[in-house]
Amino acid sequence: MTAIHAPKNDLAQSAETPTYDVIVVGGGFGGIYQLRHLRDRGFSVILLEASGGFGGAWSLNRYPGARVDSHAPVYQFTDEYLWKDWDFSQMYPDHEEMRSYFNYVDSKLDLSKDSRFNTKVVGATFDEEQRMWSLETQDGATFRARFVVFATGSTTEPYTPSIPDMDAYQGELVHTARWRSDLDMTGKRVAIIGTGASAVQVVQEAGPVVENLTVFQRTPNISLPMQQKYLDDEEQAALKNKMPDVAAKCRETHAAIDYDFDPRSGFETPEDERNAVFERLWNQGGFAFWLGNFSDYLFNDKTNALTYEFWKNKIKPQIKDPVKAELLVPEIAPHPFGAKRPALHQNYYEVMNQTNVSLVSTKETPIVGFTETGIRTADGVEHGEFDIIVLATGFNNNTGALTSIDVQNANGVTLRDKWSQGVDAYLGAVTAGFPNAIFVYGPQSPAAFANGSTNAELQGEVMVDFFEFLRSNGLTRFESTVEADKAWTAHINETDDTALFNRAKSWYNGGNIPGKKMQMLQYLNGVPTYLQFWQKEKESGYTDGLTVS
Known part of the structure; x- marks a missing residue:
């Protein structure tokens, strides 16, 4: 164990700045797990959430057709106290039902009393002398804590492409991740840029109700059948009977x-x-x-x-x-x-068959600019007149939610600057130079290759145990070593070099964001293997790839 003097600090409350053992940033599955279990173990903890409620991505994504792509039995907390009194009405719940679920979880666990909503964290600064983080919110409030858990998720920071003359467009321009509740596509002339998961879902809703729909596709989505269905009482009861086995299987x-x-x-x-x-x-x-x-x-x-x-x-x-068939x-x-995440469809291809739906290949004729009424492609064609243009252009996944916050270490170096040339993050959870900060669902963790809710629990368990170890041993600082960070990246690259993922530009490897370094940002070897590395760290007294003091 590295011997570094630990300054005395009793975390006394200040009238100006509330002070906690732990601040959790983000109110999705990962943040909720941390708040609940740290609080249960006696830590003083507060959760700060940018949106108006719990749910993470499901608090923000409200576009028509938005729904989960994991089936209901696995996309919930596996604690019987929570699942025994809850029934989903659909095998793949929509965004409204997911928010209802999170409200239910809140009612069972009384989470809101230790949470602040509409509280977007914009800055975080580490004080080395005090071994404390100070967080600043968009409205100017400040909070202090010994440790910070960034549970900011992977699909929360929308990516808006830089297209010339975008400001010239006079109609409604909206990103799927920032859909307005008053926006109605019925009877409108609509364009959708993109064919990722959100685009597939919007297309399914738009096609039957719009006057006409034009889909701008760069790469076809290799979409899979969702096999969606509504669940009756008997089916809900049958699923509930299987929940103990489902929960156990998800851990393996x-x-x-x-x-x-x-x-x-x-x-x-x-x-x-x-x-x-x-x-x-x-x-x-x-x-x-x-x-x-x-x-x-x-x-x-x-x-x-x-x-x-x-x-x-x-x-x-x-x-x-036949033309659409070859493009799709x-x-x-x-x-x-599988090198890109597949969407799950219900009637996507049936909608694409409709005569009021057009498909434009931007691989053959890229978008070169907007007009007052539509979109211009490289062949000189002006597509329009559009009442609504939907940007289904995805997210700056993996790192975007973290680097959008001005996270600064004691030397004034930002996390954004450190990761500008590539990510090295030991266990996908910590990174050298940024002590006392830990990432749930972070870059280089299982993230996209693990069911989100179960991953939040499994990764959350080892993190809560780690905080308990620190407290029990009077330790107030942790940090990964540079060597451990780089070794973790090398470990990921070793698997990636033998796989087929690097033959596609995707959000798995940052290839969806111009200028972002392409590297595999997911842990590819599976959750059980990932957890073995945490176990090895625990058995070493958290000194294998970490320094603690």
Whole structure:
């Protein structure tokens, strides 16, 4: 254990600046877990949330069609105290039902009393002498704490592309992540830029009600069938009976979900057996075809090609227009299957068949600017007249929510500057030079390759145990070493170099943001392996890749 003098500080309250053991920034699954369990262990803790309520991404994302892409049994806290009295009405709940769920969780746990809403943290500064963080909010309020948990999520900082003459457009311009409640697409002429998950969901809602819809697509979405359904009383009861087994299974699997990869090689499996597996996963719906597939399909070109071929043969016959069919389902895969996160669709391809829906390939004819009424592409065509243009352009994932805050260490270096040339974050949770700060669902953690709610619990457990260790041993400072940070990045890159992800520009590797360094920002080896590294750290007295004092 590194021997560094710990200054005396009793965290006495100041009339001007409230002071806590821990400040949690963010009120989604990760932040709620930290608030609840740190509070239960006697820490003084406050949660600061930028929006008006709990829910994280579900407090912010309110666009038409917004819904979860994990099935209801796994997308909730696995504590029986919470799930026993709650029933989702849909297998894949929408954003309104998710906010109702978080309100229910609040009512059970009385979280609001230790939370501040509409409190956006804009700055955080570390005082080395006092070993304290000072946080500043958008309205000028300040808070102090020994430790800060950044539970800011991955899909909270929208990305708006820089398109020439955007200000010239006179209609309604809206990002999916900042949808206004008074915006109605009914009977309107609408354009959607993007074909990621949010775009697929908006298209499904827009197509049936708009006058016309134009979708601007750079890369087709290799979307999977959601198999959505409403749940009756009998189905809800059946799901509840399975919850103990579901909760246990989620703690064992690669992606913290209630199924796992098939250990066989897809290419080496006999064709009839392979297709039977594909068919079963397809009918199961959701992410089963992505996260329950053959274990080598994200590493083996031959298995991946067979997977894409199965997908193509399922989807292409659904599309009537041959031009649309080739754009939506290319004969040659636009990237390895699964190298980008697939959307889950309900009637996306049926809507794309409608005669009032047009598809423009921005790969062939990029968008070069806006006009007063529409969008101009490189071939000189002016597309319009649009009443509404929807930017379904995603997020600055993984790092954006963190680097949008002016997080400064004692030397005045910002986290934004440190990570400008790439991220090195030990365990995807800490980074050298920024003591006493920890990230839930951070860059280089399992993040996108783990079911969000279970990941918040599993990662949350080891973090709460870590804080308990610090307190029990009278320790007031922790920090990762530079060597541990770099070794963690090397560990991730070792797997990434053998996988197929680097053949696609995606938010997994920062490729969706111009100028951002491309590197794998997800931990690829699965949650169980990830937790083994935390266990190794614990067994070392938190001195394997950390210094504590």
